[in-house]
Amino acid sequence: MMRLPTKKLTALGLLLAVSVLLGFIEHLLPVFLPVPGAKLGLANLVVLLLLFTPEYKWQEIFCFQLARVVLTGLLFANLFSLLYSLAGMLLSLAAMLLVRKCFGFGVLAVSMVGGVFHNIGQILVAAGLISGYTVLYYLPSLLVFGLIAGFCMGVLSHILLERKIL
Amino acid sequence: MFDSGTMKSRELRNCCIVAGIVLLAAGVLLLIRHPMQRAGTYVQVLLDGEEYARYPLTEDGVYRIAVSAQEYNVVTIQGGTASVTEASCPNQVCVHTKAVRYTGETISCLPHHLQVRIEGGEEPAYDAITN
Structure with missing residues (x-):
């Protein structure tokens, strides 16, 4: 069991509330894209901030993400969506940590990698649940949507990081 | 700097x-x-992974699929393409999915465990590994 200083614990708790709220806002936004499952990933903003704040270790970010996905999933979605989000989260977090630590990518590039891998994770679950062909069919557009969404969130995170709100 | x-x-x-x-x-x-991509010949509607109905793609038509007493999806076939035009599900992802026409293309409604799949035409070999 990790021991967290009170300040960190409080900050993580508050950020968890913020990210669940962002998840809720995103849930309210209607989806008008022709591809199922394409979304902005507003909650990813908080994770990007954590990734680029040196005092947070990857274990802490992982627990944070797990709590966020389970909370958002239980509150606003069904068990299926929870499975999708979980897969997307695990893969995108792993990919983001990798490019951050090993290649020293900045927030913009990390966010783009995260967006793309989130969609790859989701489509892998879809491949298991629905069919392999659908995967091949939707993957190209989902990759591009992930890239665009990741870029948008990266720009926003960059602005937030410059203001040093954490 | x-x-x-x-x-x-x-x-x-x-x-x-x-x-x-x-x-x-x-x-x-x-x-x-x-x-x-091969144009399919019929539309297969699956509920919980089991076949519920199949409709020919060659005839235009509107079909109401009763998922349960209150829940439903409406499948419309027009000019060789199939789409879900109405649904009682909360997220409406299936309604916003664009119309399908090629073998293997699928429209899914996750809340209802419903799939609308294009079938027929020449069966590609790789389809054996999908279920």
């Missing part, structure tokens, strides 16, 4: 690399997907 300049250009280069790889992958996938 110099330092932040090189940081910025490195970041820009990283972004270009990521975008390049992803766009290339998407392009390659599009290319290998293209020759597999």
Whole structure:
């Protein structure tokens, strides 16, 4: 069991509330894209901030993400969506940590990698649940949507990081 | 000043690399997907993974699929394409999914465990590994 200083614990708790709220806002936004499952990933903003704040270790970010996905999933979605989000989260977090630590990518590039891998994770679950062909069919557009969404969130995170709100 | 300049250009280069790889992958996938497209001959509606009904793609028609007493989806076939035009589900993802016409293309309504799938035409060999 990790021991967290009170300040960190409080900050993580508050950020968890913020990210669940962002998840809720995103849930309210209607989806008008022709591809199922394409979304902005507003909650990813908080994770990007954590990734680029040196005092947070990857274990802490992982627990944070797990709590966020389970909370958002239980509150606003069904068990299926929870499975999708979980897969997307695990893969995108792993990919983001990798490019951050090993290649020293900045927030913009990390966010783009995260967006793309989130969609790859989701489509892998879809491949298991629905069919392999659908995967091949939707993957190209989902990759591009992930890239665009990741870029948008990266720009926003960059602005937030410059203001040093954490 | 110099330092932040090189940081910025490195970041820009990283972004270009990521975008390049992803766009290339998407392009390659599009290319290998293209020759597999064969217009299907009928629409298969699956509920909980089991066949509920099948409709010919050659005849235009509107079909109401009763998922339960209150829940429903409406499948419309028009000009060789099938789409879900109405649904009682909360997220409406299936309604916003574009119409399908090629073998293997699927519209899914996850809340209702419903799939609308194009079948028939020449069966490609790789379909054996999908269920």
